Amino acid sequence: MIAPRSRSRSRPTVTALALALALLTPTAHGAPTSQPTSKPTTNTTNTDDDDDTERARRGLIGRLLFGKGGAPSTQQQPARGGKSWLGPSLVRRGIFDRPYLTRVGQAVAIGGYIDMLGAYQREQGIDSFGFEARRFNIFVSSAIADFIRLTSELEFEHGTEEIALETALVDIRFHHVINLRAGVLLVPLGRFNVAHDSPIYDLVDRPLVSTRIIPATFSEIGVGLFGFLYPGRHTLTYEAYLVNGLGAGLLSADGTRISAGRSPERFAFDENSSPAVTGRIGWSSPFGLDLGVSMYAGVYNKLSEGGERVASRHVITILALDYELRWRRLTIRGEAALALIDVPPTLAPEFAEVQWGFYSEAVVKLLQRPVLVFPKLGLFAVARVDFVDLNVGTQEQSDRALGEETTRLSLGISLRPAPPTSLRLVYYHEWSTDALGNRARAGAIQLGLASYF
Amino acid sequence: MGRRFTLPMMLLALAAPLALALAGCGTLFSDAPDEDAILDGPIAGLSRTQLETFFAGDDRFSERFTAATGLGPVFNERSCASCHPGDGRGHPSTNLTRFGRGDPDDPPRFDNLLALGGPQLQDRAVPGYVPEVLPREATGISVRGGPIVVGLGLIEAIPDTAILANADPDDRDGDGISGRANYVAVPEFFTPLYDHHEIIGGKALGRFGRKATAITLFDQTVGAYHADMGLTTDAISRDVYNPLVGGPSGDAAPDPEVSSDVVASVVFYLRTLRPPEQQNSGDAEVQRGATLFTQVGCAKCHVPELRSGSSPIAALSDKPVRLYSDLLLHDMGPALADNYPEGDANGREWRTTPLWGLGRVPNVLGGQAFYLHDGRARTLVEAIEAHGGEAESAKRAAFALGADDREALLSFLRSL
Numbered sequence: 001m002i003a004p005r006s007r008s009r010s011r012p013t014v015t016a017l018a019l020a021l022a023l024l025t026p027t028a029h030g031a032p033t034s035q036p037t038s039k040p041t042t043n044t045t046n047t048d049d050d051d052d053t054e055r056a057r058r059g060l061i062g063r064l065l066f067g068k069g070g071a072p073s074t075q076q077q078p079a080r081g082g083k084s085w086l087g088p089s090l091v092r093r094g095i096f097d098r099p100y101l102t103r104v105g106q107a108v109a110i111g112g113y114i115d116m117l118g119a120y121q122r123e124q125g126i127d128s129f130g131f132e133a134r135r136f137n138i139f140v141s142s143a144i145a146d147f148i149r150l151t152s153e154l155e156f157e158h159g160t161e162e163i164a165l166e167t168a169l170v171d172i173r174f175h176h177v178i179n180l181r182a183g184v185l186l187v188p189l190g191r192f193n194v195a196h197d198s199p200i201y202d203l204v205d206r207p208l209v210s211t212r213i214i215p216a217t218f219s220e221i222g223v224g225l226f227g228f229l230y231p232g233r234h235t236l237t238y239e240a241y242l243v244n245g246l247g248a249g250l251l252s253a254d255g256t257r258i259s260a261g262r263s264p265e266r267f268a269f270d271e272n273s274s275p276a277v278t279g280r281i282g283w284s285s286p287f288g289l290d291l292g293v294s295m296y297a298g299v300y301n302k303l304s305e306g307g308e309r310v311a312s313r314h315v316i317t318i319l320a321l322d323y324e325l326r327w328r329r330l331t332i333r334g335e336a337a338l339a340l341i342d343v344p345p346t347l348a349p350e351f352a353e354v355q356w357g358f359y360s361e362a363v364v365k366l367l368q369r370p371v372l373v374f375p376k377l378g379l380f381a382v383a384r385v386d387f388v389d390l391n392v393g394t395q396e397q398s399d400r401a402l403g404e405e406t407t408r409l410s411l412g413i414s415l416r417p418a419p420p421t422s423l424r425l426v427y428y429h430e431w432s433t434d435a436l437g438n439r440a441r442a443g444a445i446q447l448g449l450a451s452y453f
Numbered sequence: 454m455g456r457r458f459t460l461p462m463m464l465l466a467l468a469a470p471l472a473l474a475l476a477g478c479g480t481l482f483s484d485a486p487d488e489d490a491i492l493d494g495p496i497a498g499l500s501r502t503q504l505e506t507f508f509a510g511d512d513r514f515s516e517r518f519t520a521a522t523g524l525g526p527v528f529n530e531r532s533c534a535s536c537h538p539g540d541g542r543g544h545p546s547t548n549l550t551r552f553g554r555g556d557p558d559d560p561p562r563f564d565n566l567l568a569l570g571g572p573q574l575q576d577r578a579v580p581g582y583v584p585e586v587l588p589r590e591a592t593g594i595s596v597r598g599g600p601i602v603v604g605l606g607l608i609e610a611i612p613d614t615a616i617l618a619n620a621d622p623d624d625r626d627g628d629g630i631s632g633r634a635n636y637v638a639v640p641e642f643f644t645p646l647y648d649h650h651e652i653i654g655g656k657a658l659g660r661f662g663r664k665a666t667a668i669t670l671f672d673q674t675v676g677a678y679h680a681d682m683g684l685t686t687d688a689i690s691r692d693v694y695n696p697l698v699g700g701p702s703g704d705a706a707p708d709p710e711v712s713s714d715v716v717a718s719v720v721f722y723l724r725t726l727r728p729p730e731q732q733n734s735g736d737a738e739v740q741r742g743a744t745l746f747t748q749v750g751c752a753k754c755h756v757p758e759l760r761s762g763s764s765p766i767a768a769l770s771d772k773p774v775r776l777y778s779d780l781l782l783h784d785m786g787p788a789l790a791d792n793y794p795e796g797d798a799n800g801r802e803w804r805t806t807p808l809w810g811l812g813r814v815p816n817v818l819g820g821q822a823f824y825l826h827d828g829r830a831r832t833l834v835e836a837i838e839a840h841g842g843e844a845e846s847a848k849r850a851a852f853a854l855g856a857d858d859r860e861a862l863l864s865f866l867r868s869l
Contacts, residue, residue: 125485248580253517301580310581346578350531396546397828398821429481436544437819443482
């Protein structure tokens, strides 16, 4: 999917390493001069049916980074609502695999998406009904030079209730096997966190494991390396970064809540002067199967005050596996995550030390063809199962497992009047238990609209 | 395949989840639990303003504290609801420990070991602080769980005279049941709520807590904020701490960590939580069990009904209080003795636990049952079996019942 640059443009300083890795590329004795990536058998997401190889070749950012360099000509610009701007993406539909990046001027491209819904929910007899302006996100990408690109994303959640910088990173190209990334980046933990745009998906809510254990959207300030390898018709990717990391807020009022460890100050300083490590290795096969394994590990508590050591190190480690399988009209995807939290002994009974969860969803394309005024109307059916256990262990004084589990079954229909726009009707039912094992149920019906622009 | 789909079919597909949801509203959406199965809910007769205060207190009762909001520095639990889930009794994992040293039969001379962190063991601590450990010097160690907290406003409104009417400290009637009032020292912040809160020699009748050591719900509430969660209030403005491991400035939250209006709303919430209604009261077996309950002597301590006096809250005023307790102290024998005196209560005495809500204990503990002050009994039979002392004769009478009668007695207890 990525178009590696020619060997002649590689920097000498990285050539030694690059050469070794480049042996894994299709041309064996040198980096390919054009994109070599495997071609998926079917389209994964439901936004368009473009050939991935072609998209990668045409993508603005892809060209800037791994193609022939320079901004594309006018003829290369995608038509709005038609072809996508696509570039090298470590994960399908990740931040450089967005269809609606529209060029402004010579080297800047902008885009975004909107996500809103109306929902009726009833939990234990308590009703709620209302509308929610969930997200309005704006992307801006820029080709600073033919080997440097900047990508940013600003999120407005619930109108202006919460405005967050999700991404603001700079990539510097050395070679397709080794590149530098620095800035506010998406932690490559699982697949969803780095490919989380609402229009990609056909259900309204994000997967539970991807929000409660992997705290999507999980952005960090940091620096690291990424790259692509091409053994045979396969694609291997890697990412590895040092980031400031989660904070002590994850031991929250509600118990161990990893998402609460994303302190607003984390883009400014590392409160424990101990960077976290995160990385992901991905494999894309030529037969439509993508797999990823990823991790995050870092100290989350404050270690010193005024130069004096005040606490010992407490580490949180998160491991994740993700997959996506595309076969004809069917796409199956999911991820699982395990979090190990080293809780101070003085708090251990109060806070979970192990959490895990998974989700898996199947999307079936029922049709995609011209209907009435819609030239490419699509209809998709989707089903998802979610499970999270936020406190793995057994109760004191009884052998019963601790609760804090949630299982959710979601069923939905997604109508896409145009590939980037999803109008979805979803029903879900949720079964949950609290720490003592008291059970509760909830059901909801949601009507959501998400669209790139 | 796509060609076979028509617009009507698409619309049908879109409408299917909606139709499915609407068709099975009760199943697909979650209905409210049976009123009889749960404990929380306001007492009937509250005004709208009182209901607002009630629900504000409900939220505060469930509030979980952190170091940033004043928790600790040493503590046992992080919220009221931790020890009283669903307003019911607590899981044994939330039991707390009180300790001291001395003769358990001589309460005035019993040493609460304040210098060693007594009288309560705060076995958890905020980061950077050290939790307490049980000192070797402790000889009286009392482990106890949070009791059910419903109907407390009615208990508070029972006149002292109605409680004292059942007292028989010298067992003058010779039935083997004494029943003593626990007169406890009035705290500095004590403000009488009712005329019946009579202060005699700096002491007043205690009625709340496992040993009846709290006079009013306000006392009980600020005491729990302080000792169980390490939270300061206007009434108790110093953090709890262990002098062996640090000073009272272990947390950085400004005092009071719980404001007066929050305390007031929580007290109001506790005061107006409705008492549980007996279930299946018309069932013949339950009725026979109620008769047996009295016949075997259980009702001598677990007095079925007292009556509230006048109250500024109309919903509490002059009401029958079917609590199944006399609110007095009784010697419960060696098996239940904790050797930890409090107030006038010695190391073998406990206040008669109200039995209302007994049948709903498992409903808030994930289907598990834990009975007695420390949750040691997993069944009602085990709980009865542990009774001794003044309850010995009633227990023997209960176990002497035939199988049918014993089952009727248990059915009655489960109906409460």
